[in-house]
Amino acid sequence: MESFKTLMIILLSSVLVDNYVLSRFLGICPFLGVSKKLDQATGMGMAVTAVMLIATAVTWPIQYLLLNPLNLGYLQNILFILVIASLVQMLELLLKKFSPALYSGLGVYLPLITTNCAVLGVTINNINDGYSFIGSMVSSLGCGLGFLLAMVLFSGLRSRINDANIPAPFKGLGATLIAASFISLAFMGFSGIVENIFA
C-alpha cells in the first residue's frame, strides 16, 4: 500500500512526465484524429479517462485473482483486450439509455476507444509497475488526465495552425505532426521535476 506522497508522485508523473501521448507515444490515433475542435477533444479526453479507470478497476483483479494464481500471466494481453472491448460496449449502452446527449456528442469516438492502445497500455503498465489496487487507480486517473491535457493543448494549437499562412508543402498533416513533436519536446522538460516536488 502506497503512502499519500507516493500516490501524488504517481499521479503527477503519469500526467506530466510519463504522459501517454507525448512521452510514451500511445494513443496517437485519437490525438491526431479528434483534436481538430476543442469540444470534441475534451469529450474524447473525458471518455478515455473514464474508460481507463473502469478498465483498471476490472483488469487489476483479473490479473491478481485469476491469472497469477493459475500461472497464466501470458494470457494478459488477450484477456485485457477482451475485457476492455466488452466494457466499452457496455458503457456505450448505458450512455445511450441514461445520457443521450453525451452519447450523440461522443458519437463514433466511444467505439474507437475499444481499439485505443493507450487504455491497454495503462492496464498492462499498472501490472508491470507492481502498483497496488489504489495505486493502479490513481495511475490510470493520472494517465487519463494526461491524455485530456494533451488533447486540449493540441486542439488549441491546431486551431492556430489552421489560421496561419503555412507554406504549401507543410499544410495539413505535415504542420500538425511538427507541432505535435514540439509539444512532446516541451514535455521532456518535466522529467526529474516530480520526484523533487515532494522531497
Added chain:
Amino acid sequence: MNILTAFLLVFAVAIVLGVLLLLFSHLFMVKVDPKMQEVRACLPGVNCGACGYKGCDDYASAVAEGTAKPNLCIPGGKDVADQIGAIMGIEVETFENKVAFNACNGHCNATDPIAEYDGIQTCYAASMLYGGPNTCRFGCLGYGDCAAVCPTGAICMSNGIARIDASHCIGCGLCSRTCPKGVITMIPQDTKTVVFCSNTQKGADARKACKNACIGCKKCEKACPNGAITVQNNLAVIDYDKCADCGICVKECPTGCLKTVFFPHRAEDTAIAE
C-alpha cells in the same frame, strides 16, 4: 493440463462478458420510433439545416412526431417529400426547387481592390477588416467561404467571384448563410431574369466601384410591362410573382447587370461529399 486451464479461463471470461452484454442490451434498450428511422432513411443526410432543424435526425423525429411538414427537405426535393408523405400517410403540398445565386458580377475585370489583403484567406476574416479589400462594399469577396461549405462542390471561385453550378446545387442554402456579405440568395429554379448586383450606393458611386453595378437608373422599372421591377435603395429588385420572363428589361439595362439566365435542373451525378 496448463493449456486446458488457459482455454477454460478465456472461454469462461468470454461467456461471462457475452452474457453481460446480452443482459445490458436488453435491460437498457432504447425504443426508437420505426417511422422516424424510415423517414431518416429517405433523407439525403447532408445535415445542412435548410429545413430549420439541427440535422437530418432531428428533422426525421419531428416529422415522425407530426410536428414538421414533409416538404421541408430542400436538398431531397420533390422525390423525398413524396416518399416521406407516403410513409406518414399525409398529403404533400407543392414543392419548389431553389438554387443558390451569387448576386454579384464584380469580377476582376470590372472592379479593382482598394487595398492588398494579406491576412487569413477567408471571406469572414477579410470582411472584418474594414469590410474587405474590394472597392465595392457590397460585392463578393472571392475567398471562397461558400465553396468550402458547399456539400456538393457546386461552387468554384472564378476571376475573383463565386460561380455556382446550378446543375449541382441542391438548394440547401449553406452558402447563403455562410457568406458574410449576403450576396448569395436562394431563388426559384425556374427564374429567367436576375439582377446581377447587390450594390445600394447611388448611381455615380456604384459606377465608380464596379463597371457592372446597378446604378439605379430606373430604366428597367419604366420598361417592365408587368410592373415587376422596382428600384429600392438604388438597386433593381424583381418581384418573381409578377415577372413574365419577357426579357425587355435586360435589353434596356445600360450596365448589363440585368441578365437572362437559365438554371439547369439538378444533374443525376450530383453527389454529396462526406
